[in-house]
Amino acid sequence: MELDEVFRYLGNWGRHQTFIFIFMNIFCCVFPGWLTMSVIFFTADPEDYHCTPPEGYYPNETIPGLVDGDGVDRVDKCNMYVVDNEGIVTGNLTTCLNGWDYETTVTGETTMITDFDLVCDKSLLAEIAASLFMGGVLVGALPIGQIPDIVGRKPVFFVSLIVEVVVGVGLVFAWNYYAILVLWVLAGMFREGLFATGFCILMEMYVPEKRALVGSLLNVIWGISMTTLAGVAYIFPNWRHMQLFMSLILLLALPFYKLTQESVRWLISQGRIEEAEDVLQYVAKFNKISSPPKRFLQELDELKLVNDQIGDEHKTNLQIDDDTKEVHKTTKGGYDKLYDQTKETNQRESKKSYENKYDALEDEKTNTKLKQHTFLDLFRTPVLLKISMILFVNCFANSIVYYGLSLDSSHLAGNKYLNFFLLGLVEIPAYICAYISMEKVGRRLSMVVTLIIAGVACIITACTPETTDSGESLRPLIITFAMIGKFMISYSFAVLFIYTPELMPTVVRNAGLGLVSFALRVGGVLAPYVIYLERVGKYLPLTILGIISIVAGILSILLPETRNRPLPETIEDGEKIYQTKAIPRERMLSIVPSDFDK
Template sequence: MYLGTRILSFTPTSDKSTLPDLTKLQISVITKTTCKIPGLPNDTYAIQNEAHAKLINMTIPPPSAGEEGPYSQCTIYKAENNTWSDFAEITNTTPQMACTSWVYDTTSFYPTAITEFEMVCGNEIMRSHSNMVGFGGALAGALVLGLLTDVIGRKKTLLISLVIQLGSGIGIAYSPNYISFVVFNFLCGIARMGEFMIAFVIGMELVGPTKRTYVGLVIEFFWCIGLIILAGVAYLIRDWRYLQLSLTLPVVFFFAYWWLLPESPRWLLSRGRLDEAEVIIKRIAKSNGVTMRKSIMRDITLHEGPHAKITAMFTSPVLLLRCVIIFFNWLAINIIYYGLGLNVSNLSGNVYLNFVISSLVELVAYIILIFIMDKTGRKKLYLVSMLLGGIACLATVFPVMYGTKAHTWVTVTLSMVGKFGASAAFGVIYVFSAELFPTVIRQSGIGACSIFEGIGGMVAPYIADLGILLGGHFASILPLIVFGGVTVVAGLTSLGLPETQNKKLPETIEDAIEFGRPGYDKKEESLLDPKSQSDGRSKLTYGVDDVRKTGWISHQDTSQF
C-alpha cells in the first residue's frame, strides 16, 4: 500500500525536538567523581592497589554532607606545594581547599561532555543550561520551520532540516569547548524539531480524516523503536564523541527521501500546483487499486474555511478559561514527559536497562491508546493518564523515607508508571486540544500550544537536575515530587474542559462558547456533505480518503484505500 509504505518509511527519521534520548543522557550524564591526587598523572577513580588507596586517604577527605561515595568530590587537603608527597601528616584539623581537576568513574560512561567540560563541583547547572538551550532550539525550530514549510513546501524544509542536523551533529562531536557545544546543541534542536514536525504533518496530510488518529499514534511507534535501538548503540559505543558521530552520519542516507517521498498533495493544492498534485494523487490511487476520472482535477478545491485571530479566544470568559487550562496542560505534560526522560540517568540501577524499559513503557502506552482512545473519550482518558503519572511520581517519597537501598527498585518502578501516564497523556492532548479549538483558529491555537510546549521543555532540565543541584537525602526523588505535583494539578484542571468525543466540533467563536453546554448539537461532525454541492459531487477538503468518499474513484473494492 503506497500510503503505508511512504509513511512508515518516513517516520523513522523523525525525532521529537531535542527530547531526552539516550544520546543526550550519555553525552551529559552525571558520573561518579572525586578529586584527582595532585602530582599523580596516572590517577584513576577506581582504587588500583593498597599504595593507591593510601595516597587517596592522605590527600582526599571524607565526603561532605549531601555527597555520595567514600571520598569528597570537590575538596582535597591543603598542602604546601599541593603534590601527593606533601600529604604525609594529615589530621582532622588539616585545612581543605577546592580541587581543580578530577577523576571519573568509567564503569558505564567515559568520556562524556560532563567530564571533558568539567561540569562538576559548582558547575553542575551547566548541564541544565545545555539541555535548556537544546529545547530552546526546538522552540525556535517549531516557529521558524513551521512557517517555512508552509512557504516552500514540506520536502524542501525537510532537506534544510537534514542539512542542519548533519552539520550541527558533527559540530557537537568535535566541539572543543562548552560554548561551541551549546551552540551546536541549539542548532541540532532546530533541525530535529523540523524533522519530527514535517514527518507528522506530511503523514497526516497523506491520509484522510478517518485515519489521522491512527497515523498520529503509529508515528510514535517508530520514535519508541528508535529509542530502543539507541540504547543498543550507546551500550556498544561508550565514547560520547564517537557515539554522536555514529548517530549523525546516517542522516546522509535520509537525503534519498528527496526522491522517495512525495510532496504533500494538500500543500500543492494550496499553492495552485494542480498538475503536480494530480500526479501524486493518481499514483496513490493506482497503488491502492482504484481508478480516477480524468477530469477529477477540475473538480478539486481546497477549502480552508473562514479564519480568525487567536486573540478571539480571549474575548469570552469561557474561552479565556479554556485557553488557560489548555496552555497550562501543554506546559505541564511537556515538563513531566521530557523531565522523566532526562531523569533516567538519576535513577538507581543500570541506566541502559532503565532507558529500554522506559521506552517500552512508552510504546505500550501508545499501543493501548489506539484501541481505547475512541471508546473512552478524550477527557476521561487524559485525566486518568495525568493522575496515574502524577500520583506514581509522588508515591516515590515512600520507599525513600521508609525503605532501604534494597527498595530502590520501587522508585524505579513508580518512575516508569509515571512515564506510562505521561506518554499516554502526551498522545491524547494533541487530539483533545485540536478538537477544542474552533475551526476558524484551530491552526493558530495549536501553534500557540507549541509555544507552551517549548517552554515546558526548557524548564524540564532544571527540574530533572534539582536533586543534583540541591543534593541531600531526597536528591533522587525531588524531581519526581515536582513532576508529580505539577501533573496532578494540571490533570485536575482538565475537568474544566468539555468532552469532544462524538460531538459536533465548534466551527466559529460563537460555537466554541456554546460548546459543552446543554443543548449543544452532540452529533458527530460531518466531514463531507455530498448534498452541499450543486453538481452532486463533493470537493476535496483534506486528505486522500475524501477522494474515495466523493465518488471520484470507482472500483469494486476500495477497502484498501
C-alpha cells in the same frame, strides 16, 4: 466528493501511504528522537570521580573520605589535601588543583562533563547544557511552526534535515563549551523542523478514523527509538562518535526526496488546486489505482472558478454598497446554477458542504487572494483562544513531567544503559493502551484520567520515605509508583499528539503545532532545574511535577471531543468545533470508486 473520501478511495494503507508512513517514522521520529534524548547520555555524571593527585602520590594519600547521609563511606569528589613545598601531605583542604580522574561505566566512555570538567562548582553548567537543546527547540518552535504554513511542509522538512547534519558534524569537532552550546541551540531549532513538520505531513494524509492509529503507531515508534538509543549509546560510548553517527545517518533521507509529496490539505488551503490534483493523481498511480473519470478535486476546481469570477466582480465594481451586495447575490446564484448543472446526482449534504466552503473562501478573500494566516489567528476568536490556552498548559505539563521523570531515572540503581532501555520499554505498552482508549472512550477522557493519575503517582513517589520506622525498605514501592507515573505520562503524551492537530484548523495547523511545541520545550528547558531542586529538598521535584500534571488534567475537561470528527479546515470550522458531529461509521466504510462517477 469530500477530500477525506478521496483519501479513502486511494486506500488508507496504499503503497504510497505506507512508504510515507515508514519514511516519516524513521526520519521525523526515530532519528530525531535519538538527537533529543541523547543529551541524557552526553551530560550524564560519571560513575565516580575524584581529584587527580599530585604526581608521585596515590589517591588514598591525598583524597579525603566522607560519610554521606546514608552512613556510606565515600571519597570527597571536590577537595584534596594540600601538599606543602616539602612534599608533606597536610590536613588542609583545597579544590582539585590538577583536575579530576573519572571512573566510567564502559571503557572509552566520554561525556561533556568529562571533556570540560563540569563537576563540583561547575555542575550547574551541565544542567544548562542539558536544557539548551530544548531551549533551541523552544526558540525554533514558533518560526519553524509558521514557515511550513507559508512555504509548505516538504521544503521545510528537507532543509531542516540538511541543517541538522551540518550542525551535528560541527558539534563533533567543537572543543569550546560555549561553541557547543550555540550549536546545540541550532540543532534544537531545526530538529523541530523534522519532527513537527513530518508529523503534520502524516496526520494530514489520513482520514479521521485512521488518525488515532497512525499517531499511536508513531508513539510506539518513539518508544522503540528510546530503547534503541540505549544500544546506540552503548556501542558509541564516546559522545562525539555517537553524535557523528546520529548526524550522518540523516543523509539516508535525501535519495527519497522525489518520492515524497507536498501535503494535499496544505495545497488546497493555499488555493493551489492544480498541484493538489497532481499529487492525488501521482498517489493513485503509485498505488496502482485507476483514476476516476472525472478529476478528484473537480468540485474544488469549480469552486475556484466561481471564486475567481467573484474576484473579477470585485475588481470591476470596487464599491461595497447595495448594488455590490446585489452583485454578490447574483454571483452566488450563478454558482448554484453551475453546481446544479454539473452535480445533479450529488448528495444534498455534499452540496451543502461545498456551499459552506464557498462562503468560507469568500469571507477570507482579500483583494482576490487567500489570506495568509499566522499563529496569532489562534488568539483572535474565543473558542480557538480557549483551546489554545488549555493545550499550551497541557503540553507544558506533559513535557516537564515526562522529561523530569526521565532525568530522575538516575536514582534507579543499576546500569544506566539498562535503566534507560527499560524506561523506553515501559512507554510502548502505554502507547498501545492510549490507542485503544482513544478509540473506545475518546481523546478528552483519556487525557483527563492519565494526567491526574500521573500527578498522583508523582506525589506518592515524592512523599514515600525510603524506609519504614522499623527499618523495612520501601524502595520497591517508590520505584513502582515512579514507573506508574512514567507509564501514565507517556500514555497522556500519546493522546496529546493525536488530539492537538485534530483541534487545529488546516490554515494554522502547523503554526498551532509550533505554538504547543513551544510550550513542550518550555517544559523541557525547565525540567533539569526542577530536578536540581532535589538538593534543597528530596520531595520537591516530584511534588511540583505532580501538581502541574493534576492541574492540566482538570483543565482538559473543557476541551471538545474529536474522535471520528473531520479535521477543521478554516478558522470558522475551528470556531464551530464543539458542534462538529462524528462521521457515521457506515459513511466511513461506503466509499467506492463508483462514487467518483457521480
